[in-house]
Structure formats: structure tokens, C-alpha cells
Amino acid sequence: xxxxKRISESYDMRVFTDAGEYFGDIEESILAxxxxxxxxxxxxxxxxxxxxxGSAKGVIVPHQLVKSIGDIMxxxxxxxxxxxxxxxxxxxx
Numbered sequence: 001x002x003x004x005k006r007i008s009e010s011y012d013m014r015v016f017t018d019a020g021e022y023f024g025d026i027e028e029s030i031l032a033x034x035x036x037x038x039x040x041x042x043x044x045x046x047x048x049x050x051x052x053x054g055s056a057k058g059v060i061v062p063h064q065l066v067k068s069i070g071d072i073m074x075x076x077x078x079x080x081x082x083x084x085x086x087x088x089x090x091x092x093x
Contacts, residue, residue, distance in 0.1 A: 015041050015073045017080055024049045024058060026073060036063045
């Protein structure tokens, strides 16, 4: 049976990667044409995002990378920003 939830119930929900790392908290949903386009995830204290992003406040995770939403949200590891301190970001052609 399909269980429905209000989007507002997901605010402040904890987000984890499919590898089990705490990623951050949901701050907002992004809607486009009456569909969920993505989720704005806030970097909270002791989260993976706060370690990787430094002073940035969070990231936008596309809805296609969300694997499950229940008491917590589970996202694909592909949503995790890669960090390399030495080099500049590379363009994807």
C-alpha cells in the first residue's frame, strides 16, 4: 500500500547516505511543475556536509538521488560532493 506524506512533515528530517553517514537535515523542498525537483539539505554540526563544505550552509540534492523517505531520508552516495583540497573542480563535458 502506498503511504503518502505531506512535504512539510519532512522538514528538519535527518538525511543519511546509503553508506550510513549522517549527511545533514532537510531545510526545504524545491518544487517544479507540481513535482518535487530536489531537496535543500542544511549542513549541521557534526554532519558530513559541515566537514566537506566548511563555511557553506548546505547543498541541493536532486530528488532522483533520494532512495527512501520515512523517519529519515536515505540518499545515494552519488549525492555526496567530492572534495579534493589540492585541485580545482573539473568541467564535465
